[in-house]
Amino acid sequence: MLKFWIWLSELRGLQNQTRLALLHHFGSPEAVFYADREEILLTDGMTPEQAARLDDHDLAGAQKILGRCEELGISLLTIQDAAYPRRLLNIYDPPCLLYVRGRLPAFDEEAAVAVVGTRSCTPYGVACAEKLGYGIARCGGLVVSGLAAGIDSAALRGALRSDGRAVAVLGNGLDVVYPRENQYLYEDVAAAGCLISEYPPGTRPVGSHFPRRNRILSGLSVAALVVEAPERSGALITAAAALEQGRDVFAVPGPIDAPASVGCNQLIRDGAGLVSDAWDILREYEGRFPEKLCAPGQTAPRPQVTGYQTEKAEPARPVKPLVDPAARGLTDDQTALLRAMDEDVPMLVDDLIEQTGIPARRVLSALTLLEIEELVTQHSGKRYTRAVTLRE
Known part of the structure; x- marks a missing residue:
């Protein structure tokens, strides 16, 4: 039952890895709820202090969150649900529970690109983010971003302008608009795609939430694109998470003397793909998503080879060592x-x-x-x- 998932996710003092270990050991949060202390202590990495946290069996808070989700039209996605993206499941630290408002895409079938950048962006950065967000969506990709001010918002606006879908991953509850000026963008993204958070309704935006959110941004995507980032930027945390998860990283170059582009230029120097248009990214995934992606100027993805063409003799292949x-x-x-x-x-x-x-x-x-x-x-x-x- 969902109330037990909320209970486990909201227990204070437990790390996400501890929750994952409990689910692996017991199979379900309900089984964790009814387990005795001795059995809980058999869980890998469990300490007596953490086990004591599980003595709190008050479900009132979970019931309140569940009722609030019903009021707001927010659905809950657990790590054991079939719709939970396999991409996200395979990262080191997948969230046990996600809150979703809107229509969740089948991420494993999408060329999703996490587009991130600084809040303190320049007009150049805003223009690039909107252009690239528009281009990714126009060519059949899926823009995933954080709905923060600056680059994130510009990329989402660009995707929506192309009549494409967009996904925003938040570091707060889905009923909390942050920043406030993004109220209409919140609604537009929810209508055209979805909003996602691992935090329940009512959760305020706290600084520590955003680095945690970044692992979900990259985990849902095949690649991360950094549009504009100074030397120390949360966007670089997303890029680092993407590399750790085995995702590709791309960056938009900027003037060599521009503080807002230092992080991007360093990423390119260290091997990130240089991007000047959306197809610089999506061409890497054209073979993987042939029915989704189309190059600029094409009206539709190239059709799959079928019929007699598939029966043509192949040339002899060399024997592998x-x-x-x-x-x-x-x-x-x-x-x-x-x-x-x-x-x-x-x-x-x-x-x-x-x-x-x-x-x-x-x-x-x-x-x-x-x-x-x-x-x-x-x-x-x-x-x-x-x-x-x-x-x-």
Whole structure:
């Protein structure tokens, strides 16, 4: 029942990782609610202090939040629901519970791009954000942003102007408008897409919420785009989270003497993709979402090859080298990833994480080493194939 999900999510003094460990151990928040102290202490990483927090069985607050959600038309999405995005599920620290207002997209089927940047932006930054938000939506992508003042709001306005969908992830309750001047933008985004938060209605915007929110922004997306960011900016936190999650990072270049562009220029120097228009990003995912994306000037995505064309003989392919994992001194993680991969069909990092059960950080580290050893091939959109044949 949803009241138990709210109860577990709102218990003070518990880290999200503790909640995830409890769900893994007990299977449901209701089972956690009725568990005794001795059994709770068997949960991985559980301390007596944390276990004591679970003695609070007052459901009044949860019932109040549930009633408020019904009044506002807010739906609740738990980590165990089928509609919970697999992309988000596979990050290191996925939220146990999300509050949603509007229509939740099927994120795993979308070329979603997290567009972020500074609140203290320049006219150049605003113009770029609106142009890129418009272009991403126009070409079939999905703009995800934070609804903060500045770059976030400009990107969402651009997406809405193209009659596209948009998603905003908030660091406060969905009934709290922040900043206040974004009231109409809130309503427009909810109508054209959805608003998402891991915080219940009534939660005020607190500084510590926004870095936490950033992991959801990047976790829902295939890439993160930083439009304008000074040397120290929350947008760079989103970029760091995206890299940690195995997402691609792009940035808009700015004048070398512009303080608002220092962060973006550094990202590009360190390997982020340079962006001057939306297709600079989306072309990387055209093969992954052929029925969604279309280049500027095209009226529709290119059709899939069907019928007799699919039966044409393929040219002979070279035989891949035979590799014995033990003889090469490969780790268990590297061997498991190689065995999970296909030689022909590129696989997403998220799919490899799910198939092997290896944590995201270890998967990314192992893939990097395998690529250096030329045992795997990386394709656009962070997809991988095995470059060798394994000896059984």
